[in-house]
Amino acid sequence: MSAPNKSYDPVEVTALRPEELDRARDDAIAAIAAASGLAELKEARIAHAGDRSPLALANREIGALPPAARAEAGKRIGAARGAVSQALKQRQAELEEERDQRVLVEEAVDVTLPWDRTPRGARHPLTTIQERMADVFVSMGFEVAEGPEVEAEWFNFDALNFKPDHPARTMQDTFFVESEDTGLVLRTHTSPVQVRSLLTRPLPVYVVAPGRTFRTDELDATHSPVFHQLEGLAIDEGLTMADLRGAIDAFVTGMFGAGLAVRMRPSYFPFTEPSAEVDMQCFVCRGASVERGAPPCRTCGSEGWIELGGCGMVNPRVLVAAGVDAERYSGWAFGLGVERTLMFRHGVEDMHDMVEGDVRFALPFGMEI
Numbered sequence: 001m002s003a004p005n006k007s008y009d010p011v012e013v014t015a016l017r018p019e020e021l022d023r024a025r026d027d028a029i030a031a032i033a034a035a036s037g038l039a040e041l042k043e044a045r046i047a048h049a050g051d052r053s054p055l056a057l058a059n060r061e062i063g064a065l066p067p068a069a070r071a072e073a074g075k076r077i078g079a080a081r082g083a084v085s086q087a088l089k090q091r092q093a094e095l096e097e098e099r100d101q102r103v104l105v106e107e108a109v110d111v112t113l114p115w116d117r118t119p120r121g122a123r124h125p126l127t128t129i130q131e132r133m134a135d136v137f138v139s140m141g142f143e144v145a146e147g148p149e150v151e152a153e154w155f156n157f158d159a160l161n162f163k164p165d166h167p168a169r170t171m172q173d174t175f176f177v178e179s180e181d182t183g184l185v186l187r188t189h190t191s192p193v194q195v196r197s198l199l200t201r202p203l204p205v206y207v208v209a210p211g212r213t214f215r216t217d218e219l220d221a222t223h224s225p226v227f228h229q230l231e232g233l234a235i236d237e238g239l240t241m242a243d244l245r246g247a248i249d250a251f252v253t254g255m256f257g258a259g260l261a262v263r264m265r266p267s268y269f270p271f272t273e274p275s276a277e278v279d280m281q282c283f284v285c286r287g288a289s290v291e292r293g294a295p296p297c298r299t300c301g302s303e304g305w306i307e308l309g310g311c312g313m314v315n316p317r318v319l320v321a322a323g324v325d326a327e328r329y330s331g332w333a334f335g336l337g338v339e340r341t342l343m344f345r346h347g348v349e350d351m352h353d354m355v356e357g358d359v360r361f362a363l364p365f366g367m368e369i
């Protein structure tokens with residue numbers, strides 16, 4: 001700010017010239033009138049009535065005038081600022097009124113409209129994918145078989161050639177039904193349906209058995225004490241491991257598309273001999289992520305392979321336990337993980353999502369999967 005100066009010519013303080021003040025006022029009023037919304041008006045207020053506006057800056061210069069000229073200049077500035085603030089007030093009122101009218105129209109709720117108060121449910125994607133997995137085999141002529149979830153130990157273990165001291169029988173893995181002498185367990189796999197099917201159906205037997213299974217696992221991202229398997233069983237004359245392999249190939253093609261390799265790794269199950277774990281090539285990276293320098297694959301963890309389950313040639317002891325002539329008939333069986341298939345095929349990363357039963361998880365999957 002300039003210091004008071006008796007010999008100062010007020011005409012030299014440019015900001016205080018009447019025509020400058022008039023122009024600043026007119027600019028302000030024009031900007032205020034042009035503001036088409038409250039946000040724009042706020043900007044106009046800052047620019048033309050704020051601390052750094054031309055009129056505010058001119059006001060500061062008053063002190064630089066000779067005392068005789070100050071009153072006149074002060075009056076002129078006061079009049080200009082008054083006009084600006086009057087215009088602001090008026091435009092503010094107009095714009096608020098406009099906004100209120102608009103909100104009333106835009107946000108109107110017709111409380112008389114009928115509303116469906118029953119929230120929509122959804123099929124669980126595990127159910128849908130389990131049906132789809134079974135359908136691949138139904139299309140090849142398999143029938144769908146079922147068995148009880150509370151199962152006799154004999155079907156779950158003995159008939160499947162588990163010796164009495166097999167570790168899977170211990171409390172660690174199996175839920176036993178009280179009291180112990182009931183001989184009942186929550187089935188630990190769908191394989192008991194193999195024996196039930198052989199006992200109740202005429203040969204040859206081609207069945208798949210989707211269903212719920214139970215093991216004493218803690219719930220975490222990849223385990224659940226309740227899970228699902230798809231069992232497959234084919235018993236006929238002259239079946240070989242090549243037929244098993246072909247059926248798994250057809251499953252992989254049916255679920256994940258053509259051209260994916262299947263591999264079998266030697267394994268052990270009491271009820272199959274020989275036994276294998278079966279993997280499919282990762283349908284996302286198609287095995288490419290194992291190459292050095294290749295981008296990592298989230299689906300297979302850059303393994304290139306996805307584990308599907310266990311399989312093998314049905315142990316003749318199982319056939320004998322089910323009253324089948326093991327000299328004449330042979331066949332194979334498999335057990336595929338349903339949760340695993342959903343996780344891989346649909347990128348579900350956490351088992352919790354599958355078991356919590358929140359309809360918001362299930363709805364987006366729709367009726368077809």
Ligand code: PHE
Pocket residue numbers: 188189190191269272275309310311312333334335336
């Ligand atoms: N029942 C086995 C499991 O739960 C899987 C399996 C089924 C293996 C049929 C071989 C044949 O791990």
